[in-house]
Amino acid sequence: MTDPTQIKKGLAGVVADYTAISKVNPETNSLLYRGYPVQELAATQPFEAVAYLLWNGELPDATQLAELRAAERANRALPDDVKAAIDLVPVDAHPMDEVRTALSLYGARDLAGIGSVLDASGTPAENLDRSIRLFAVLPAIVAYGQRRRRGEDLVEPREDLDYAANFLWMTFGEEADDVVVDAFNRSMILYAEHSFNASTFTARVVTSTLSDLYSAVVAAVGALKGPLHGGANEAVLHVFDEIGSADNVAPWLDEALASKRKIMGFGHRVYKRGDSRVPTMKAALDSLVAHYDRPDVAALYDALESEFVSRKGIYPNLDYPSGPAYQLIGFDTPTFTPLFVAARVTGWTAHIMEQLSANALIRPLSAYSGPDERHIDGYVPDTAAIDIAERPEEAAG
Numbered sequence: 001m002t003d004p005t006q007i008k009k010g011l012a013g014v015v016a017d018y019t020a021i022s023k024v025n026p027e028t029n030s031l032l033y034r035g036y037p038v039q040e041l042a043a044t045q046p047f048e049a050v051a052y053l054l055w056n057g058e059l060p061d062a063t064q065l066a067e068l069r070a071a072e073r074a075n076r077a078l079p080d081d082v083k084a085a086i087d088l089v090p091v092d093a094h095p096m097d098e099v100r101t102a103l104s105l106y107g108a109r110d111l112a113g114i115g116s117v118l119d120a121s122g123t124p125a126e127n128l129d130r131s132i133r134l135f136a137v138l139p140a141i142v143a144y145g146q147r148r149r150r151g152e153d154l155v156e157p158r159e160d161l162d163y164a165a166n167f168l169w170m171t172f173g174e175e176a177d178d179v180v181v182d183a184f185n186r187s188m189i190l191y192a193e194h195s196f197n198a199s200t201f202t203a204r205v206v207t208s209t210l211s212d213l214y215s216a217v218v219a220a221v222g223a224l225k226g227p228l229h230g231g232a233n234e235a236v237l238h239v240f241d242e243i244g245s246a247d248n249v250a251p252w253l254d255e256a257l258a259s260k261r262k263i264m265g266f267g268h269r270v271y272k273r274g275d276s277r278v279p280t281m282k283a284a285l286d287s288l289v290a291h292y293d294r295p296d297v298a299a300l301y302d303a304l305e306s307e308f309v310s311r312k313g314i315y316p317n318l319d320y321p322s323g324p325a326y327q328l329i330g331f332d333t334p335t336f337t338p339l340f341v342a343a344r345v346t347g348w349t350a351h352i353m354e355q356l357s358a359n360a361l362i363r364p365l366s367a368y369s370g371p372d373e374r375h376i377d378g379y380v381p382d383t384a385a386i387d388i389a390e391r392p393e394e395a396a397g
């Protein structure tokens, strides 16, 4: 019989491994990527430099950044067969299903010719190269998805634009203003990495079996889709739509809390006194509110935050300011979580490479709570079966 105190439901409080990639410290309300506070990175770096940092452990010098940018630009275009696969996904399917499908085909075409599962996990150099290519192609996948749903054609990438500006160009077919590019760049950096969150841990579990990087990323996309994780940025906008305006917050919240609804964009498994990324993203949202002259968005945001925090003492997480920020930029609500994928793929792939560098199969135990042993009426066990049953460690699998 397992001691119930040994069971850590949801793995809450369990330290599963070391990581050198990021440090989440709820006590000091800080998040470090490779030692750098995320706020400093968001204020000073292009997303490409942060991707380099996550993968390599140091910020790039000018030459290294130029090399990464060249590799990223060379791999931006959506391959024809991946575009064709996206077109096969029903246009009213969720875009996360579209992203998952596109990445799955992208991986299969890249690994074509690798016949044996024994060769799948790849060398560090191969995996860095795969990571850069996924980072580079995801904007095309996400942007084309939104355009397709609007009945618009693919927009080809622009060689002269950096990652964030090109992402917006491919989505909207026009050059974004600097203030919009800056807010979007910051959101990508804030979303890039967050230690052993559910999708990253999923990627590490898949990697620990020595499967390939693409399989791990596709699995991570599935984990991110859920509204308790990445799907929350989309869900925040559904909440805003339901509430309508700031003066409806209190009655809406009365009803939502009476029916024990979870309010999307609030709460966090690790941070209990506020998410360290929120002030930076809120400042980016404020700049967009001013740019688009939408004080109504800020009023609703502030009203829901202050009402919910004062009633429940539960603070906003990153998805709360990023949802309305993405809406102001012009992204359709279902595209928000795919944007999170485009950012977090950097963190996922950094963790995949770290997992492979010191791998141990991730395989926890469970406490059995099903029926006691029982038997099929009339079945007479043969001797071999009895032998196995008497050696439970071999039967466990």
Ligand code: CMC
Pocket (backbone or CB within 6 Å): 010, 197, 227, 228, 229, 230, 231, 232, 261, 262, 263, 264, 265, 266, 267, 268, 269, 270, 314, 317, 318, 319
């Ligand atoms: N709305 C209402 N009540 C909440 C919320 C919320 N957003 N978050 C936590 N609570 C309550 C919860 O009902 C529970 O109350 P009680 O003890 O009375 O049953 C208590 O707080 C503890 O909550 P929990 O769900 O057991 O805590 P957790 O650490 O397992 O959950 C969470 C963390 C993120 C799943 C949860 O806060 C939640 O569901 N939030 C809404 C979804 C969301 O915004 N997710 C994004 C997470 S952060 C960014 C990301 O990963 O994308």
